[in-house]
Amino acid sequence: MDKKIIQELIDRYVSVSFEVNKKAGSLIKCQMGEDLTIDQHYIIGYIQNSKECTSSELAEAFEVNKSAITAIINRLADRGLIERTRDENDRRVVYLSLSEKGIDLHHKTQEKVHLLVESFITQFDETEITNFITTYEKLALILTNMKKEEVGE
Amino acid sequence: MDKKIIQELIDRYVSVSFEVNKKAGSLIKCQMGEDLTIDQHYIIGYIQNSKECTSSELAEAFEVNKSAITAIINRLADRGLIERTRDENDRRVVYLSLSEKGIDLHHKTQEKVHLLVESFITQFDETEITNFITTYEKLALILTNMKKEEVGE
């Protein structure tokens, strides 16, 4: 690729990814209201979709330290949204799961996010948005590999 | 579009945008090191590219309250990276600008982010990444309009 074209693409990417993140984050936050922060929503979603979820697993998935997860889980547990269960075989391990209340709230917020995403995805031509997401997924893979290489060094 | 296809696209989008944000954010943070947080980098970049930047302008651009900007600017000013200048005609207004030190640091971090983005952008075919960014920009526009409508209600 031409140097000049690359420079232009970099600038456009940096600028647009910043803008979309800000705008999308702000719209999601509106949807969440007082119920959950965005991070809490994602954490609860992860627990919902994972069987026998642990703090360590969350820390790895969200790329933060385990103590950051402890803090978030404490807040959610205090509100009765999450339950902790010790593994009987390995008593170091604590499994995280959603309470009834947690499941209900997750459904509610999940639905709102879904509708929000739907409302902008459907403004695109099917081919265009499909190609977009496919490339986006390739990008996710590339970033994962870069991360691995970095750690491997 | 078919309902089922839409649902699938939504799920893929939510999942991939989350993943890319986490991964890219984490890689950028590594590049920044101890010098600046990501938010500070963006704030400094905005000030660099804007003539006569004010707190209100930043608050609007970053979609946060003005007091959040004051806090960030205070930290940067304490480190001698940013200078404040009162407007002589309208003494309520405070213009923000980078000090020499701030400009140098911004060049340094800017360069690092540039190289990082270059390293993954160049792994794509030119047509594919150009189409991707173009759609991404359309998405930014759509989100901006949604935000406006929301405010207008």
Add this chain to the structure above:
DNA sequence: GTGAATAGTTAAAGAGTTTAACTAATAGTA
């Protein structure tokens, strides 16, 4: 069985955020 590794928590500190109350300056208007 003792030392090393693992899972998770706690505590302290710092960054970013919001809301609400505040200062200071300007604009509008009666």
Add this chain to the structure above:
DNA sequence: TACTATTAGTTAAACTCTTTAACTATTCAC
């Protein structure tokens, strides 16, 4: 002109998220 409302920015309190470092409890490995 004087009063009121608006605007720009700050401050303070409270909260979330994050990191680092030290800690407990448990399990693993030799």
